[in-house]
Amino acid sequence: MHIILLGPPGAGKGTQAARLVEATGLVHVATGDMFRENVRGGTELGLLAKSYMDRGELVPDEVTIAMLRERLDRPDAAAGSVLDGFPRTTEQARALDDALAERDQAVDAALLIDVPPDEVRARLGGRWTCAADGAVYHETNNPPAAAGVCDGCGAALTQRDDDTPAAIDRRLTVYERQTAPLIAFYESAGRLVRIDGARAPADVGADLLAALPTASPEVD
Ligand code: AP5
Numbered sequence: 001m002h003i004i005l006l007g008p009p010g011a012g013k014g015t016q017a018a019r020l021v022e023a024t025g026l027v028h029v030a031t032g033d034m035f036r037e038n039v040r041g042g043t044e045l046g047l048l049a050k051s052y053m054d055r056g057e058l059v060p061d062e063v064t065i066a067m068l069r070e071r072l073d074r075p076d077a078a079a080g081s082v083l084d085g086f087p088r089t090t091e092q093a094r095a096l097d098d099a100l101a102e103r104d105q106a107v108d109a110a111l112l113i114d115v116p117p118d119e120v121r122a123r124l125g126g127r128w129t130c131a132a133d134g135a136v137y138h139e140t141n142n143p144p145a146a147a148g149v150c151d152g153c154g155a156a157l158t159q160r161d162d163d164t165p166a167a168i169d170r171r172l173t174v175y176e177r178q179t180a181p182l183i184a185f186y187e188s189a190g191r192l193v194r195i196d197g198a199r200a201p202a203d204v205g206a207d208l209l210a211a212l213p214t215a216s217p218e219v220d
Pocket of ligand 1: 136138
């Protein structure tokens with residue numbers, strides 16, 4: 001089963017992906033996390049990605065699609081995945097369909113977490129993340145037990161370079177222009193489910209779980 005989490009920056013895709021992965025055993029594939037790992041590792045891909053990410057722009061399709069294909073080829077993704085942050089353009093959505101068709105698989109559902117822009121700004125302005133284990137916190141909505149310290153592993157929490165007001169505004173504009181058209185793309189294919197994301201994480205998570213298909217569709 002391959003599930004896509006769609007939604008604006010800060011909608012809670014990462015937060016909810018962690019819950020879905022725990023409930024389903026599917027692997028979490030987050031292109032933003034993969035780029036950030038490369039940035040931390042100082043790789044050529046990381047240097048390239050950082051120049052786009054810090055401005056709130058998308059990393060070019062060619063690079064992103066190649067990285068995603070390589071990730072789906074790994075054995076732990078054979079049974080399926082929770083795709084968080086991919087696809088983000090129509091070209092990426094088509095490439096994903098092609099990559100999965102080569103494996104006799106398909107996108108089973110695209111789950112849209114709907115959150116208005118003002119809520120996005122409030123969420124991203126207060127987000128703190130753990131670089132060691134990927135846990136995501138919010139200074140008021142979901143604070144760690146001790147300020148600045150990850151509950152799970154004790155590492156120091158940090159704020160992302162692209163969570164500045166200017167980069168958040170740019171990410172919202174890029175989302176509307178380049179990613180929102182995917183809502184119609186998956187709706188016309190009968191694969192879109194809309195979830196109201198402006199509620200408590202547990203309520204959003206319950207609806208997402210309930211929206212999961214019970215069996216994979218046949219691939220022609
Ligand atoms: P990426 O890392 O994917 O960022 P994003 O889509 O902007 O999403 P975020 O990670 O900011 O938010 P989220 O929806 O995961 O929310 P979260 O759960 O953290 O991408 C970063 C960059 O990488 C892109 O800008 C681009 O440059 C590049 N990139 C990545 N993929 C790409 C692709 N496919 N193509 C090209 N470029 C790509 O929650 C946010 C905050 O809200 C947290 O503090 C959380 O605790 C809190 N929160 C969560 N849920 C709730 C709730 N229900 N109520 C209250 N607070 C909540």
